[in-house]
Amino acid sequence: MKEIPKTHPRYASLITREKISQAVKNGIVHETGLIAHGRGEAFDYLLGEKTLPQADMAEKVSTAALLCAKSPVISVNGNVVALVAEDCISLADIIPAKIEVNLFHRTKKRIEKISKELSNYGAKKVYGQKADAKIPGLEHSRSLCDREGIYSADVVLVPLEDGDRSQALRKMGKTVIAIDLNPLSRTARSANITVIDNVTRAIPNIKKWGYKLKNFNKNELQALIEMWDNENNLRDMVSYISKRLNSLF
Numbered sequence: 001m002k003e004i005p006k007t008h009p010r011y012a013s014l015i016t017r018e019k020i021s022q023a024v025k026n027g028i029v030h031e032t033g034l035i036a037h038g039r040g041e042a043f044d045y046l047l048g049e050k051t052l053p054q055a056d057m058a059e060k061v062s063t064a065a066l067l068c069a070k071s072p073v074i075s076v077n078g079n080v081v082a083l084v085a086e087d088c089i090s091l092a093d094i095i096p097a098k099i100e101v102n103l104f105h106r107t108k109k110r111i112e113k114i115s116k117e118l119s120n121y122g123a124k125k126v127y128g129q130k131a132d133a134k135i136p137g138l139e140h141s142r143s144l145c146d147r148e149g150i151y152s153a154d155v156v157l158v159p160l161e162d163g164d165r166s167q168a169l170r171k172m173g174k175t176v177i178a179i180d181l182n183p184l185s186r187t188a189r190s191a192n193i194t195v196i197d198n199v200t201r202a203i204p205n206i207k208k209w210g211y212k213l214k215n216f217n218k219n220e221l222q223a224l225i226e227m228w229d230n231e232n233n234l235r236d237m238v239s240y241i242s243k244r245l246n247s248l249f
């Protein structure tokens with residue numbers, strides 16, 4: 001990896017870029033994953049590159065939904081594995097939840113590479129290779145999923161999504177938790193709970209909430225979920241961005 005001095009004012013951002021760039025070379029991230037990352041960076045810049053209190057709350061509620069689920073699944077793609085593979089695995093252990101690889105640019109080789117990467121980081125079982133079921137209403141490869149994984153899940157965490165799958169998952173009656181830095185995206189607007197935060201901060205924070213909320217009783221967790229108003233959450237985020245921009249000049 002390219003040497004980046006720790007004193008560089010954009011050290012964290014440059015390290016993340018290096019990780020994504022390396023993962024493109026290793027065949028884990030699709031080349032268009034670079035474009036998706038750039039769009040994410042732009043929104044993160046507008047948010048001030050930090051977890052806002054509203055995002056922290058969304059992360060808490062997401063954790064509650066995962067803990068209350070009967071069959072929760074964390075769906076991962078190339079970018080997610082390049083950035084937060086280890087945190088996804090430990091989050092899956094805490095909940096406990098299944099991990100499934102689900103790709104837009106799906107090839108057998110990429111599925112194998114990403115699954116192997118997760119296994120190398122310690123994942124005990126990775127779903128997504130069987131692809132013995134289909135999410136109805138989707139014409140592309142993201143429809144392919146495992147019957148024992150996403151297809152039969154009641155709650156699906158979709159960090160860094162590409163749009164219509166979260167709507168299709170909702171139509172199947174599932175609860176969708178999305179992590180997306182863009183509060184205007186279709187994914188953000190169609191999920192039950194949208195975390196407007198960078199996956200690099202969101203997954204570790206959901207993990208932290210996992211340790212805290214694990215001992216809460218189900219009624220307390222259910223109350224948190226019922227109180228959540230996702231539309232309000234998105235409105236708050238957009239309003240935060242516009243106020244912040246107005247206050248800068």
Ligand code: PTJ
Binds near residue numbers: 037078160181185
């Ligand atoms: O690995 P594959 O084949 O499944 O392909 C994955 C990509 C990312 C290429 C595919 O899902 C895609 O094209 O995604 P989009 O439509 O560009 O959407 C990605 C969304 O994620 C955008 O709304 C970005 O703002 C957001 N995003 C990008 N990086 C991050 C992010 N959100 C949170 N954290 C990030 N680090």
